[in-house]
Amino acid sequence: xxxxxxxxxxxxxxxxxxxxxxxxxxxxPSLFSGMAARDETAWCVELGxxxxxxxxxxxxxxxxxxxxxxxxxxxxxxxxxxxxxWLFEADYPYHASYGxxxxxxxxxxxxxxxxxxxxxxxxxxxxxxxxxxAPGCQNGFDNGGIQDVCEWHTRxxxxxxxxxxxxxxxxxYGGHPALCGIEVLNEPRWDIDTELLKRYxxxxxxxxxxxxxxxxxxxxxxxxxRGFREYERFMSGPQYRNVIFDIHRYQCFIREDVExxxxxxxxxxxVDWKNEAEDIIAHAGIPTYVGEWSLGLDLKxxxxxxxxxxxxxxxxxxxxxxxxxxxxxxxxxxxxFEKYLGWFFWSYKTENMPQWCFRDCVENGxxxxxxx
Numbered sequence: 236x237x238x239x240x241x242x243x244x245x246x247x248x249x250x251x252x253x254x255x256x257x258x259x260x261x262x263x264p265s266l267f268s269g270m271a272a273r274d275e276t277a278w279c280v281e282l283g284x285x286x287x288x289x290x291x292x293x294x295x296x297x298x299x300x301x302x303x304x305x306x307x308x309x310x311x312x313x314x315x316x317x318x319x320x321w322l323f324e325a326d327y328p329y330h331a332s333y334g335x336x337x338x339x340x341x342x343x344x345x346x347x348x349x350x351x352x353x354x355x356x357x358x359x360x361x362x363x364x365x366x367x368x369a370p371g372c373q374n375g376f377d378n379g380g381i382q383d384v385c386e387w388h389t390r391x392x393x394x395x396x397x398x399x400x401x402x403x404x405x406x407x408y409g410g411h412p413a414l415c416g417i418e419v420l421n422e423p424r425w426d427i428d429t430e431l432l433k434r435y436x437x438x439x440x441x442x443x444x445x446x447x448x449x450x451x452x453x454x455x456x457x458x459x460x461r462g463f464r465e466y467e468r469f470m471s472g473p474q475y476r477n478v479i480f481d482i483h484r485y486q487c488f489i490r491e492d493v494e495x496x497x498x499x500x501x502x503x504x505x506v507d508w509k510n511e512a513e514d515i516i517a518h519a520g521i522p523t524y525v526g527e528w529s530l531g532l533d534l535k536x537x538x539x540x541x542x543x544x545x546x547x548x549x550x551x552x553x554x555x556x557x558x559x560x561x562x563x564x565x566x567x568x569x570x571x572f573e574k575y576l577g578w579f580f581w582s583y584k585t586e587n588m589p590q591w592c593f594r595d596c597v598e599n600g601x602x603x604x605x606x607x
Contacts, residue, residue, distance in 0.1 A: 247361060247415070247577030248606045249313030250306065250593045251527060252351070254582060255298050256344050257317045257367045258290075259377050262585045266293060274377040275319065275368070276332050279339040290341045300354050302583065302594075307358035309597060310607030314360055315526060315579040316351060317367030317421065318344065319380055320400045323407075328370050328392045332381050345407070355413040362411075363455065363579070364404050365418035365526070369397040374424040388427045394435060402442045409446035416453035417443050418481060418526070425460035432459050433469060440475065449476035455524065457481045463519050471520035479576065480519055483527035484508060484568075497560040500532060504567035512574040522576040528568055529581050530561050530590040530601060561590065561601040569603075 254262035258275040266289070272278040279286045306314070320327055321340035329337050348364070355362045368380030370393040375385040387393045401419060408414045419439035423432055436456045443454050458466065458480065470478045486492040486500050495503065515523055552560065572578040580593045580602075589595035596602040 245312075245361075245415075246573075247313040247363075247524065247579070248311055249315055249361075249363070249577065249579040250311055250583040251315045251317065251579050251581045252298055252583050253317055253378075254585065255294065255316070256322070256347060257319050257378060257380070261377075261588065262582065262591075263293070263297070265586055274380060274382045276330075276339065276381045279341060280332070280334050280336065283336075286339075287341045287343075291343060294344065294347045297584065298351070300357075303351075303354040303358045303360060305594070306583070307360060310605050312360060312607065313363065313415065313577065313579065314351075314355060314583075315363040315365055315418075316348065317365045317378070318348065318404075319368035320366065320370050320397060321368075322348065322400065323403045328390070328396055330371055330381065330384075330386070332384065352408060352411055352413050356411075360413065361415035362408075362413045363416040363418060363453075363526075364408065364414070365421050365455075366397060366400055366404070367421040369393065369400075369420060373397075373420055373427070374422050376422070378421070385424050385427075388423070388431055398435070398438055398442055401439050402446070405443045405446035405452075409443075409448075409452065414447070414452055416455050416479060417447070418455040418457065419443075420457065421526075422457055422483065423459045427459065429459065429461065429465050432456075433466075437470065440470065440478065453477045453479045455479040455481050455526070457483070457526065463515050467518060468520040478521050480515070480521050480523045481526040482515075482523060483581075484525055484572075485527070485529060485531060487529075487531045497532075497563070500560075500564055501567045504564065504571055508568070508571045509574070512571055516574065525572045525575055525578040527579060527581040528572065530565055530596055531588070532560075532564065532590065558600065561596070561599075565596065565602050 253259065258266060258278060260267045260273055270281055272281045322344045325338035325342060333339050352362060367378060369387045371386035371390060372379040372381040372384045373387040375383055397420065401417060404417055419436050440454045486503060582591060583593045585592040589599060597604055
């Protein structure tokens, strides 16, 4: 069935600016050195008053104008920027992990996001803003703000504050020419009720549309780690315009994938994921982004939070063979993901994980040096 004629026509070839406004320990381990904290909530609580100047420095230096210029130069035309629910005001609902401080998060991130929008406009990049961390955490991952806690869906005040965060984003950036989409929630966990997620997404759509025209700004929702059939034709009717389905595709987090050799990884990308793409395009009823993907093929990164990392079968490869493997894996994924309306590599920058660092992947020759 053809996709709604009102869908956006510009293909987005983008990168995530992860580890910037939402901390992830594996991406910036230097910030967590010597600390017990494993996520931004615990980091802020543990550092207390010291957190502000450290994080302000990180915000100013981790991503800057030169990075936006470089992305535009290689032909990237969009960025996806993860943000936390604490971005705007210290009025978010309390969680037990905050301890004695009801508002532990550092304020001022909205000014950094304003600057990011200005740089995006300067260099012609579109911006997707993604609510990456909701109150109470929606997935139990560090990227949701509180590791090993998933309580967002259990309290009405948490859900309502996530919606309030979407409204603040829509109000602040709805008229900005660089804004092309707002994602209502990143990676809600697989066991959260699908009907609850649908109600939340519809409420988010209504709130965003009060401030953002459908012609200009997409409303994006993640699959919640479940098959697209659970959302088939969801929000595809005439009352909904410019709605985008977001999927994330990795091959490094489950034993079945990690134990593949390089040919198995390539086969999964060019056969399984290609067939999936054609199925989604034919039946989902709305266009799709691959909001996250990478060249990560080992669990060295995941070992920072997951015990029992598996041996990776490329360990016997020499440097030339590894380079060929990464180039092949990159090409296979790009050939598949180009079928969709857009894609965003995770992530632009890491401190010591080149397979997850877009700039390193380009400069190492694993990814193309031009994207337009």
